[in-house]
Amino acid sequence: MQYRNHRQPGCGGCLFLIILFLILMGGTPLLFDVLGVLLYAFVFLILFMVAAFFGVSYFVRRQISNYEKSQTETHNSFVYLLCNILVKIAQIDGTISKAEINVIINFFRQHLRYSQSQILWVKELVKEAVNSLETMESLLAQFKASFAYEPRLILLELVYQVIFSNPKPPDSELELARNIAEYLDISLYDQQVIFAKYTGRFRQAVVAEDNYYDVLGLAPGADFDEIKKSYRKLSMQYHPDKVSHLGEEFRAVAEEKMKDINVAYQHLKHKFGV
Numbered sequence: 001m002q003y004r005n006h007r008q009p010g011c012g013g014c015l016f017l018i019i020l021f022l023i024l025m026g027g028t029p030l031l032f033d034v035l036g037v038l039l040y041a042f043v044f045l046i047l048f049m050v051a052a053f054f055g056v057s058y059f060v061r062r063q064i065s066n067y068e069k070s071q072t073e074t075h076n077s078f079v080y081l082l083c084n085i086l087v088k089i090a091q092i093d094g095t096i097s098k099a100e101i102n103v104i105i106n107f108f109r110q111h112l113r114y115s116q117s118q119i120l121w122v123k124e125l126v127k128e129a130v131n132s133l134e135t136m137e138s139l140l141a142q143f144k145a146s147f148a149y150e151p152r153l154i155l156l157e158l159v160y161q162v163i164f165s166n167p168k169p170p171d172s173e174l175e176l177a178r179n180i181a182e183y184l185d186i187s188l189y190d191q192q193v194i195f196a197k198y199t200g201r202f203r204q205a206v207v208a209e210d211n212y213y214d215v216l217g218l219a220p221g222a223d224f225d226e227i228k229k230s231y232r233k234l235s236m237q238y239h240p241d242k243v244s245h246l247g248e249e250f251r252a253v254a255e256e257k258m259k260d261i262n263v264a265y266q267h268l269k270h271k272f273g274v
Helices: 014-070 073-093 098-110 116-131 136-146 149-163 171-183 188-202 208-215 224-237 248-271
Strands: none
Touching: 014 116, 073 098, 073 116, 073 136, 073 149, 073 171, 098 116, 098 149, 136 149, 136 171, 149 171, 149 188, 149 224, 149 248, 171 188, 188 208, 208 248, 224 248
């Protein structure tokens, strides 16, 4: 038989001893006085917790409202549709986990540098999106009707950023991203440019120079005329001024994309001795 430590004795009779002590010291009236104080303290604690909950809720909603009012309707609409589309992608298997929700929220925090007030807003949008009955087709129709070609490229760029936060994204999500691009009438060339950037990033033993071709949407070995043509086209599409109306965070996305394009072009330009 294995030795077991003896448990510490409980205090099952403590309450009985306290009641007996109160009766001996002051009789039944003292006992009821003490019980009344305890009941009052318990009710006060419950009311305080309820008040604190509503106070925090009011503060959060006020912050969200103030932030929404400080932004343009175009910006708010873009983020609203972006959150809903990202949630729909995560729900492709019929459900969405807490981990998937955290991926979306962390994307806004880490990649778009959202402040605490902005994150509170995004959390509210994501919560509403999870419970929304809107279809992906309806969301994309709204997006297509509201935004020109350049914002659609930014949307696809962001969609792939979130999908590739998983080093091995499921084929179903990649297929859905391609379907989104086709629905938004994004050219096959531009789809390949964006897709190549992220697939190249996760390829094993990838050649650095191949990455530069990927960024420009070209196959390794393309001549300089093709490189220059692709560079000019991408520079026009991702010029930050074309998406500045979406908000500073999305202008920053375009600026980051332009940095990649310029680095790739300068490297290949130097290679060809131009």
